[in-house]
Amino acid sequence: MREVARRVFASEFNDASHTFKESDDERAPAYQLLPTGEKANRVFFVGTLTEKEDIGEDNEYWRGRIVDPTGTFFVYAGQYQPEAASTLRDLDPPAYVAVVGKPRTYETDDGNVNVSVRPESITVVDAATRDRWVVETAERTVERVAAFEDEGNEYARMAADRYDADPDRYREVAVEALRGMDEDGDADATDTDGQAEPTP
Amino acid sequence: MSELESHAAAIAEQFSDHLDITQEDVEERLETLVEEYRVPLDEARRSVESQYLDEADLERDELGSGDSELVQLGEIDEDEQWIDLRVKVADLWEPGHESIAQVGLLGDESGTMKFVAFDTSDLPELDEGTSYALSNVVTDEYEGSFSVKLNKTTTITELDEEVEVGDDAVTVEGALVDVQSGSGLIKRCPEDDCTRVLQNGRCSEHGQVDGEFDLRIKAVLDDGREVHEVIFDKETTEELTGIDLEEAKQMATDALDTTVVVEEMQGDLLGHYFEVSGPVFGRYVLVDEFERLDGPADPESALIKARSI
Numbered sequence: 001m002r003e004v005a006r007r008v009f010a011s012e013f014n015d016a017s018h019t020f021k022e023s024d025d026e027r028a029p030a031y032q033l034l035p036t037g038e039k040a041n042r043v044f045f046v047g048t049l050t051e052k053e054d055i056g057e058d059n060e061y062w063r064g065r066i067v068d069p070t071g072t073f074f075v076y077a078g079q080y081q082p083e084a085a086s087t088l089r090d091l092d093p094p095a096y097v098a099v100v101g102k103p104r105t106y107e108t109d110d111g112n113v114n115v116s117v118r119p120e121s122i123t124v125v126d127a128a129t130r131d132r133w134v135v136e137t138a139e140r141t142v143e144r145v146a147a148f149e150d151e152g153n154e155y156a157r158m159a160a161d162r163y164d165a166d167p168d169r170y171r172e173v174a175v176e177a178l179r180g181m182d183e184d185g186d187a188d189a190t191d192t193d194g195q196a197e198p199t200p
Numbered sequence: 201m202s203e204l205e206s207h208a209a210a211i212a213e214q215f216s217d218h219l220d221i222t223q224e225d226v227e228e229r230l231e232t233l234v235e236e237y238r239v240p241l242d243e244a245r246r247s248v249e250s251q252y253l254d255e256a257d258l259e260r261d262e263l264g265s266g267d268s269e270l271v272q273l274g275e276i277d278e279d280e281q282w283i284d285l286r287v288k289v290a291d292l293w294e295p296g297h298e299s300i301a302q303v304g305l306l307g308d309e310s311g312t313m314k315f316v317a318f319d320t321s322d323l324p325e326l327d328e329g330t331s332y333a334l335s336n337v338v339t340d341e342y343e344g345s346f347s348v349k350l351n352k353t354t355t356i357t358e359l360d361e362e363v364e365v366g367d368d369a370v371t372v373e374g375a376l377v378d379v380q381s382g383s384g385l386i387k388r389c390p391e392d393d394c395t396r397v398l399q400n401g402r403c404s405e406h407g408q409v410d411g412e413f414d415l416r417i418k419a420v421l422d423d424g425r426e427v428h429e430v431i432f433d434k435e436t437t438e439e440l441t442g443i444d445l446e447e448a449k450q451m452a453t454d455a456l457d458t459t460v461v462v463e464e465m466q467g468d469l470l471g472h473y474f475e476v477s478g479p480v481f482g483r484y485v486l487v488d489e490f491e492r493l494d495g496p497a498d499p500e501s502a503l504i505k506a507r508s509i
Contacts, residue, residue, distance in 0.1 A: 001294040005377050007424035044375055044422060046471065098471020100377045120378070123471040131497040132473055133375075138499070140424045142506045152299050152320060175506045178499040 005044035005100055007137040008034055009177060010071030012170045013043065017113035018162045019105055032103035032115070035163045036144035036170050037156025043117065045073060046098045046125060046133035052088050062088040064122075066097060069134060069177040074116040075099060084119035091124070098125045098133070134181055138174035145171040204230050207245050210270040210284055211252070213333045213357055218256040268336055274310025274366075276348070279341040285348070288331040288363040291480050296425045302326060303426075305480060306334075306348065307365030312480070316340075317350040324356055331363040332356055372430070372485055373475035373493065374423035383418050384462025385448045387411025415445050417465065418484075421474060430476050430485045440490065441465045 008016070018033040031039035047066040055063050061078040062085050077084040084101075091097070101119040108114055148156045148167045159167070208226040215221055226248060233244035253260060268282040276283070290312050292304035302317040302325060315337075317323050326332060336353045339346055350356075382397055389396045389403035390412050396403050398411045417432040417440065438444045443451075443465060452458040473493035478486045 002378075002420060002427050002429075004294075004296055004424060004427055005375070005422045042377075044377055044424070044471075098375070100470070121466075121470045123467055125471050126494065128494045128496060129472055131499075132493060135497040135499050135502045136424060138502045138506060142502070142509065146509045150299070154298055171506055171509065175503065178503045178506065181497070181499045 003029070003041040005042040006034065006038060006040040007133070007140040008036075008040065008043055008045070009137055009141060009170070009173055010045075010047070010066075010068045010073045011173050012036060012070075012141065013045075013073065013103070014071055014115050015163065015165060016040070016103070016115055017105055019103075020158075032105065033155065033158055033162060034144070035159050035165050036141060036167045037148050037153055037159045038144050039155050040103055042100065042102055042120075044098070044100050044133075045117075045137070046096065046130045047073060048130075049088075049091060049093045049095045049097045051093055052091065054089075060085055060089070064088050064097075066099065068137075069180045070173050073099070074114075075101065075119050075122070076104075076116055077119050077122070081119055084122045087122040087124075091122075096125050096127060096130050098123050098129060131181060134177055138178050141170055141174045204234060204241060206270055206286070207241060209286065210333070210335075211245065211248060214249070214335065215252050215256060216357065218258060219252060221252065272310035273306065273308050273313040273348075276313065276339050276346045279339060279346075281339045283337060283339060283348070284333070284335040285337060286331070286333050286359065286363055288365050289326045289328050290365050291483070292326070292328045293426060293428075302350075304328070305370065308363050309366050311366045312370060314345075314347040315350065316347060317354075321350060321352045321354070323350055323352075323354060326356065331359040331361065333359055369477045369488060370480055370485060371475060371477040372421055372423075372428040373473065374421035374426075374428065375471065375473050376419050376469050377422045377427075377471075378420040379462060379466040379469060380418040380420065380429075383416060384465055385445075385452050385458045386414050386416060388414050413445060413449055415443075415448055415461075417441075417462075417469070419469065421476065428485055429483055430478075430487050432487045432490070436487045436490060437465075441468065 012035055016032050016034050019030050020033060021028045021030055029041045031041050034040055047068040049064055050067050051065040053063050055061055056078060059079050064075045066073040066075060077088055099117060099119050100121045101117040104116050104118050105113050145167045147153055205227060208223050208230055211226045212221055212223040229248045230244050233239040233247060234241055268284050270284040287306040287308045290305040290307035292302060295303050299319050300316055301319045304315060305312045306315045335355045337348045337350050340349050387398040388411055389398060389406055389409050391406045394405055396405060401408060403409050415434045415437045417437050419430055421428045421430055432440055448461045451461050474490055475493055476485060476487045476490040478488035
């Protein structure tokens with residue numbers, strides 16, 4: 001059966017450096033452990049593509065930076081992700097994009113673990129879809145935090161062992177993301193009144 | 201089944217472990233009370249139960265579903281009610297969480313409803329397509345939609361007869377995260393009563409045939425909790441993508457390749473949110489109606505939820 005695509009903000013996703021398998025079979029799926037206590041074998045996110053670069057040497061290998069209200073997702077697409085790679089090649093930032101993909105981690109020379117996404121698909125979407133994703137992702141995040149102390153929540157136990165961060169931090173991040181949407185709305189209203197944009 | 205027969209069946213079920221009684225026995229006793237003595241059905245049920253309790257030398261609370269009432273799924277309109285059901289398992293889904301043993305769709309004459317069985321309840325597994333009497337299940341409400349939860353005290357009895365499932369539509373929503381192979385411009389086997397989709401010009405039943413063109417989209421809707429596979433047929437695919445069969449054939453002819461059609465279609469589908477409704481067939485929802493969810497999102501209810509924990 002197909003795995004659910006988890007909804008997770010960039011700040012939590014990038015903290016999710018631990019991966020594991022649930023069986024010894026080498027073809028068994030690899031899971032990323034989310035700090036809010038869930039396993040992720042696939043994620044879905046919507047954000048703004050702010051940069052893209054072909055960092056390949058012999059073959060095309062595209063890196064994209066995709067920003068949500070909490071941080072930046074890094075996506076890498078090469079010859080084995082031809083559709084995603086060609087989308088990145090053709091796109092001009094900034095653009096709202098939706099990404100379905102697999103979490104990937106790699107350890108850097110200095111021992112840090114970087115988390116990125118290997119996209120299955122990247123498509124251009126609109127601001128309404130981005131907003132819907134922010135609301136949905138905040139809800140799913142809050143649900144995971146609320147279930148964190150539940151008896152029998154084995155991934156929460158695993159996360160408590162593996163990560164130092166208090167899961168409630170991710171609830172606060174979700175609240176901030178939602179509040180940011182409210183402010184965006186207000187700013188738009190201000191614009192239509194013909195007033196100057198507030199200086200950042 | 202009349203209301204009286206439903207009650208009789210439920211009572212027979214309740215005592216099936218304790219007494220050798222048939223539904224007909226129970227019906228007879230109920231009928232006597234209801235028709236001759238003009239006792240309301242609820243009261244009659246209670247009285248008949250008491251008689252059997254005496255005969256079986258049992259206390260009322262030893263009977264699992266003594267207090268819960270046999271209802272139809274369509275009647276469920278309240279949270280946290282203890283009820284009994286006679287249902288068929290219409291569909292089983294992949295549990296989204298380790299704590300869930302089974303999740304899926306139950307159906308009876310009145311329609312279908314989601315059910316959940318938790319791992320900790322240690323219940324026997326339900327089989328898809330099989331009919332059961334479930335006693336002592338509890339209703340649950342989430343954002344206006346109802347479901348039922350099985351629990352430790354639930355008793356599951358397989359029924360010999362098949363419960364008919366009302367032809368109602370389910371509604372699912374989520375982001376469209378995948379367009380599966382076999383989508384876009386496809387060819388079907390032209391043999392009578394065979395509509396199989398051809399693979400490389402071959403039907404798995406009839407071999408090499410001259411296929412007939414058709415349009416469809418097999419897609420996956422994912423809301424971050426569950427995945428649903430959905431199928432848009434020719435009409436809904438045309439409505440969804442704005443590309444009709446003639447245009448699709450022309451595109452394929454121009455490109456000398458049928459896959460250009462699905463490539464063209466999916467750019468506008470992947471990553472977008474949809475709500476679809478239609479009957480469930482196997483693991484698919486067959487889309488009768490759909491809506492693209494592109495209206496403004498409302499952060500308020502999510503904020504309230506986030507602040508309430």
